[in-house]
Every structure is written in structure tokens, then in C-alpha cells.
Amino acid sequence: MILVYLIIILLTGGVLAWITSRWNRMLPRIISFLAVLIDLLITINLIGKERIDAHKQWIIDYSQAWIPHFGINLHLALDGLSLLLLLLTFFLGLLSVLISWKEINERVGFFHFNLLWTLSGIVGVFLSLDLFLFYFFWELMLVPMYLLIAIWGHENRTYASYKFFLYTQASGLIMFISILVLYFIHGANGGTYTFDYLQLLGTPMAISTSMILMLGFLAAFLVKLPVVPLHNWLPDAHSEAPTAGSLILAGLLLKTGAYGLIRFAVPLFPEASAIFAPVGMTLGVLGILYGAKLAFAQTDLKRLIAYTSVSHMGFVILGVYAFNQIAYQGVMMQILAHGISTGALFIIAGQLIERLHHRDIDQMGGLWSKMPVMGGVALVFSMASLGLPGLGNFIAEFLVLSGTFNSNVLMACLASLGLILATVYSLRIMQKIFYCQPKGNLELADLNLREKIVAGSIIIVIVFLGLFPQPVFNIAEPALDKTIKIKSEQNYVPLTNSDNNRNLNPLILKDFEIKSDPIKVLFKYSGK
């Protein structure tokens, strides 16, 4: 039940914020802050439970019939994977309320309503174990996010918000078709028509069918992640959104794609995923290198940071298709570290825009002498972005690459080149903004206390992740094991250190009996 509360708190908080904004502009801010804080505290309280119940698959498993006629349940469950993602969600949620404190002055109540409803959609996505419910939340996070960009965004916000909405909506629909087909195949084969994830796992079907269905899921996840060449919505959406919007987009929305891959795409379609793996890895490498190259070329600060996201999320898909624990832990760490460090870069960008009223790095320069504290903070996160050891991002990239190296040497080596390109664009951020001669004679105020608290807390978290990542690994391990086990039971390739085994073909595919043609089933059922 506690999981439902998490969502309800955010939903009601949002409504309250909207209503109370009639009387006072501070109230929505305080209410949102409290709502997210309560959720954060509840979630922190859940840490450690997974060790007590190691034998159980889920830390908390809540299921309640919703539309029993169609086999739709309100099935929410929490394991280590979702726990970490919830922590990230509420941490960034808290920050996004804080950074909007001064930035948002128009329609404050409605802003916070949208903010909290987006967050609750994201929380729902991370918790749902019913595919229908999952899709419901998947769409729920989309609409308020669209409004955040369209109402409070920068100059080109209409174009950006349309693009964002169309991309995600279209790809979400493709996933929904896949969900439906899966539902009917399962029902036709086994007799129970259900959207329940746990029951749908291991649904037998022809490899070609499973491939098509998986591609449907991938459409949604790869657009969200995003993967080159499906990334074009991202730079526009990120650069036009208000700071809190960019923070949530980069820190959380992209992560729903990564989460979807680990939770749904690979476990539901293990054989198809194995076939897709080389393609997935290639897309990852392409994203890493191409995103880095584009980031280097940008002069719009927020656009630049957006492209670094494309590059960094390449590591996620690369690791997902490496199918081993090391890479998966790396992916998990990348989700957390990238969410925090890129969010931090967007926060810095927001602070710069607040002071300079533009985003063009060609017109900045020499700001270190005016804002040394901000410069120091930016330095930390440029270093995080280039993967400096000691910060969380390094752990992530190292593990992903190391895990990938176990399964595909060539891809790992190519992806490693991304480390060099990341250095080039990260140093460019520092050079253009903080070094060289100051341009113009602006009087700029350095970070104030609120901004220092925000920056300080992010730095502490990113350094903690870099030096003491073990707690994260411990929490995530059982959950990630589930995915890897499902995958490896289909075609078991032991991860060993000897050189001979590496050349084994991992794609020993079983032919599944085709019990029914999915398309026929679909027509038959809809005909009734």
C-alpha cells in the first residue's frame, strides 16, 4: 500500500499546489517541497529492507484488481532497481522544486501541479508491474511534461514541445500495440488474458513474433533513452525547457527508457534481445561518438549539455546488451550518476541564464573571476562528465566498458574512444564560460545560499557514488540478477576468464513451437 501512497502524495500535492496558488505564491512551493520530501523520506526508510528479505523477489509487492474483466491489475512492486530509481526521482524532484523557487514566477501553482504530476507518472513507471498500468503512467508523465516545456520554456518552446510530444507519443503507441499483441498471444496460448508482467514473462512465441513485439517496446524505450538516430527531440526539448524541466528530462525521463530496457524489453523477449544485441551495441557506440561530436560543435550551452546526454546514454544501451552483472551494475550507476551530474550541469546553465539572460557560450568567458564558487562547481561536473575517477560517472563508465569488453571487445574499444571525445567537449565548457578574458563588464553575483545548498548536496552525492558505490551495487544486485538470469536461462553462456569461451556463439536459439499466429488471434478476438 505504501507504494500507492507514494504516488497519491504527489498527485494530491500537485492539486493542492494548484488550488492554494490563488491565495499565496509561496504555498505551492512549500507544498511541493514537502510532498517530495515526504516521499523521499519514505523511500529512504525502505533502504535495507531488501537485505532482510533476500529470498523474496520483491521488497514490496502490492496488487489490487482494477479492471478484472480485462485482466488489468493495480500491480505495483518494488525491488532494488526501482528503489534506486525512486531515490533518484525524489532527490532530483526536490532539487527541481528548489531551483524553480526564483525562476518560476508565472502561474506558480499550475507549474508545480505539472511538476508533481510528471514526477508521479515517473514513479508509477518505475513501480508498475502491470503492462497496462505501465503504459498508463508512461503517458501520464508525458502530458504535464509537455505543458512544462510549452508554457514555461524559452523562446522556441512551441516547436520543442510539439516535437517532444509527437516523438514520445508516437513511439509510446507502438509500444502499446506490442503490449496488446503480447496480451492476446498469452491469452490465446494459456487461456488467461492478463497484463500482469510476471505472468507474461516467458510467454512462448515464435522468434520472429517476439522480435517484432520487442521492436515495438524498443521504439518507446529507444526514443526516450534516446538512441541515435531517434534523438532529435532531445536537444530541442532540453534546451527550451525551463531549468526544472531540463533537470527532470535529463535526470529522470531518459532513465525511464533505460529502466524499460532492463525491466521489460530484455526479460520479456530474451532470445530476440540476444539477436538484437549487436545492433543495440552498435547503436550505443554510435550514440556515444556522434553525441560527443555534436556536443563539441554547439554554442548554445543547454543544447551542448543535451548532446552530452545523448553521448552518455549510449553507455546505457551498450551495457544493457552486454548481458552481464558488471555491465548492468555499470548501467545502473550510469543512470544515477548521469542523472545527477547532467542535472547539475543544467542547474548551472539555469543559473547562468538567470544572470546573463542568454545561453550563447561564445558570448561568455572569464566568469571565474566573478563567480569562483560557480566555477568550482562547474569544474566538478565537467570532470564528472568526462568520467574522472573518484566521481560516480567513472564507476559507471568503467563497469559498462569492462562488462562490454567481456562480451564484445571491438564495441568496448570503440566506445572507449568516447572518453577522449568527452574530454574534448567537457573542457570546452570550462574554457568558453569560465576561462579567458571576461567579456563585458557585468556585475555578477556568485551563488547564494540556496544555490550553494543545491550544488553542495549534488557534489556530495556524486563523490559518494564515486568513492563508496558498494551500497548501490548491493541494492541493485538481486534485481539485476533477475534480468540476467532470465536472459541467460535461454542461452546460457558462462562468463569465464578463459580465452576460449569468449569465441562461443552466444546465440544458441531454441525453436519454439508456434501455437498460434498472433495476428490471427488478434483479429479473432477483436471480431467477437
Added chain:
Amino acid sequence: MPTYFAIIPGFPLLSFLLLALFGNKMPKNLAIAIGTGLTAVSLLITFVIGIEFISSGLPEGGAWNVTLWHWINTGGFAADISFRLDALSLIFCFVITFVGFLILVYSVEFMGNDEGFTRFFAYMNLFIGSMLILVLADNLLLLYLGWEGVGLCSYLLIGFWYKEPANDAAARKAFVITRIGDTAMIIGLFLLFLSFGTLNINDLMQQASVKWVAGSPLAVISALLLLGGAIGKSAQFPLQTWLPDAMAGPSPVSALIHAATMVTAGVYLIARTHVLFALAPVVHTLVAVIGAITLLMAGFSALTQHDLKRILAYSTISQIGYMFVALGVGAWQAGIFHFMIHAFFKALLFLSGGAVILLLQEEHDIFKMGGLRKLMPAVFITFLAGSASLSALPLITAGFYSKDQILWYSFSADNGNLWLWIASIVGAFITSLYTFRMVFLVFYGEAKTLPSRLPGRLMTVPLTILAVLSLIGGFVEFAQPFGHVHLFSRLLSKALPAVVLIRSENWEPLFEVISAIISLSGIYFAYLLFLKKVPLAEKLYNVRIAEFFFKGWQSDWLYEVLFVKPYKWVAEINKNDFMDYFNRLLAWITLFFNRSLSPTQNGKLRLYIMALTIGIVLILTYMMRQ
């Protein structure tokens, strides 16, 4: 087993933290105390630990281990934050903390009036701390942490005076070029982990010598990848181009980078993983060849430079080349010995050179200096001591003992040959030539620029200490013909294998004499060319190739054309991401149909009826056709 050696890196790091967090509110004296004092504590601990270590009589390969906490342990991958102290680490720790401390003291006066005073000391301490982590790490991942930390600090310090765009360019160049090497290195780490399931250096080396036969492809590849990291950090050919520009930072930074930290990291890495290199004879020889090529290239470039610090920078590249030759021929101990002596005299040269530059109001050009022998005698004497040591002046300098070992081993060790020796001996001649060119031009002749003041005690005391060490530091290790003092190699023999000779030891005195003559003749030539000003000098420096040497063999230009420009070009032409045109096309098509079809909805009833009729006619025709 004392475990408190693990706090050696802690003090400089603590100093960094304190200065970075509270530096701008701190009174200056407190900042000085924190900035220099905490590293002094590390130095003291290193001394105490060193004495304890030597007197503990550890067996060969003996080391002290301490694990602070488990860093990563998941999916079969484990790496700890744990340190390992053996003779090699001890020597490095000593040099880093000792030379580092002297540089810090010197900087108190040197940077005294700089607005970024505390920032400077914060970075310097982080630098020292990272380097200490690097040399104490017991696994390659932690070593990599220190390795990258060093890279970061070099970036921050080279670009310390950030308002000058050129400084920032030099800083970025240093970071990116070393990062290229680092990326090779980290791929090497992946390969080693895949092969042995661990990154613990000691375990790796033991397993490697068991599982891999000499010359096996995996051994060769992994040694090659590690070498990639080493040449990046140590500025060896072909990744040497960042170091000459790195002198854009304040002089104490150059001293730290060139002497105690950073560039010697590559030497340390190769020495630390010497088992791997022994298993890959091809790569092992390559180390020596790279060293020989680099020492000649850099030597020739040093001959032609005008900028005092640039000469010293090229000389560092060249001297590290000597260390690589030593490592490459299997004379591990000689390489590390030269590292230590080099640290003394190179720090000395950069600090006294820095004093010259500072007191002449940022004058870098040696042709605009002169006559400083009488104007600043203290600096002159110390600079002379450093120069003598760099040129390996026979018998009285430490450089003689360390370098002549290498010269001899380049011929006599089992991996050595005549060609390596010839390259080294030519390099030795060039070294004393360019060194004393500097001495004669800067300190002799007539004064062209007058110093503003004389250096204070905070500068002269560290200079004196380093000068003394540059002269007598070699007495811990005598070459065979001079006696039987082997304090250094006896200590180091616990960590590194002894050199294997393939030539008779009887030849050694002859080689000593030859190198002594070479060194002296280099100085004499410098005397003729730059003090006597024989007409030959003009001619020699006007040949066209001098320009080629001056530009560092055009390697900057080459990389600019090969990598930098193409990348910038590709980035620029595709700034707006051609993939986005697909979306624009979709939008355009939609809009096109919208624009072309929307006029049909115009409310004119007759048009509607006409369209309806035509439609019906068409449909009927189609149906009747069947």
C-alpha cells in the same frame, strides 16, 4: 607491519579540501600553514616509514599492505581502496613529498602576490596527493584514479592563469593528449581483468608469469596498451607534444610536473608492471627504442629554443627518454635512480630558472638575458649546480652517476645494443651543449635586463637544498669502477629485478671515460659557440633544419592537420545534425499537404458538389470495369 603509511596521501588531500572549501575566507598565514604544512607531515611520515621499512629486513618482493575500504565488489569484479608499500613506492613517495614540499615552500614567495594564492596551493596539494595515491595503489584501478587525478591537476595548474587563452589551450592540450594515452591504458585494464579476473597488481604479475609465455599475443597487446598510457603521461614520442606547452603554468608548477609528479608516472607504471614487459620482449624493446628516439628528438629541439622554460621542458622529455632506455634494456634500477636524481636537478633548474624569469619581470628569452652571474649570485650557483648535474659533469655531480649507468647498460644489458648506446651518447653530447648554452647566455656576457630585486630566503633555501642534492645525491650509488656503494640498488632490489649483463664488466671503465669526455666536450663546444662566439655558431643556427627542430619536429603541425582540424571541420559542418532534416522533411510534407488541401475546404457548395460528382463517376467507372 605499520599500517599508518596509508595516511601519506591523506594530508595533501586534506589540505586541498580545506583550501578549496574555506580558502577564500582564510587569513593568508593560515593558508600558507595548511598549504605547506600538511605536505610536510606527509614527508615526515614517509621518512619514519622509510627507516622502519629499511630496518625491518623484509624479504625480496616484500611489501606492506593496508586496505582502507572495499571500493567495488560486484559481478566478480573487485577493487579496493588499498595501498601497498614496497621499495619502489617508497622511493617515489620520498621524492614526491620531499621535492613537492620544497617546491611548496618556494611557491610561498613566488606566488606571494598572486590573487589566486589559495587556489594555487589547493591544486598543488591535490597534485601531490593524487601522485601519492598513484604510487601507493595496490591495484590498477586505484592507480588509474591517481593517474587521472594527476592529469586533472596538470590541466588546472598549466591553465592556472586562466585569463590568457594560450594558457588554457596549453592546459587542454595536456589533458586531452594524456587522456589519449589513458584510454589505451584503460583498455589494457579491461584486457588484464578479462584474462586474470583481478586488477591487483601483485596478483596480476604473479598470474601473468604463470599463465602467459613470453611473447604470447595477449601479453604483447596488454603491455602495448599500458605503454600507451605511459608515453602519454611521460611525454614520450609520439605523444610528447603537450609538455613544451605545459610551461604556460607558473614555474613551481613546471617544477612539480617535470620533477616530482606527472611525467614520471609513466616510468613508475612500466617499472611497476615490469613482469608484463618482460613477458612481451617486443614491447620491452619498443620502450627502449621510443626512449632513444625521444631523447634525440627532444635534445635537438632543446638546442634551438629561445625560451628558458621551453629548453628545460625539452630537456625533461629527453631525460625521461633516458629513463625509458634504461627500463627498456632491463636496467630497472638504473632507470629509477635516474628518476630520483633527475627530480632533484630538474626541480632545481625550474625553480632557479623561474626565479630568473620572475625577477626579470617575466622575461623568458635567454637572448635578452645575460650577465646575471654577478647580479644574482645565489641563483647562479644553484642553477650551475643543476646544469652540471644535467650535463653529467664527471665525478662531482649526481647526474653523472645516474646517467652513466644508463649509458653503460644501454650497451651492456641483455636488451641493449650498440645503436641504443650511440643514440644515448649523442644525446649526452647534445644535453651538455644545450645546458651550457643556457648557462652562458643567461649568466655570462653583459647584462641586458636588470633584475627588480633579489630572491628571498623562502626561495633560496629550497634552491640550496636541491643544489646540494643534485651534486651529492649520487653518492648513494656508485658505478662499479668507483667503489662498492650500492645503497640505492640494494633497497630497490627488493622490488625490481637486477640488470642482466651480456658484456664483460671490464669494459665499463672505458665507457665511463668516453661519456665523461663527451660530457666535457659538449660544455667546451657550448663555450666556443656562445661565449667565444666563434663564427660557426651563426652558421649552425641558420641552417634550415634548425627551424624544424625549433618547432618540435613539426609534430604539433602534423597533429593539427591530422586530427584537430578534421574534427573541428566535421563538427562545424554538421553542427545542426543532419539527422534532424528527416524530421523537418516530415513536418514539411505534412505542411505541404495541409497547404495544398485546405483551400478545398472553402464553403463553396458548387465545388463540393462537383467534387462529389467526379468522385462518384470515378468510383462507378472503376466498379463497372470489373
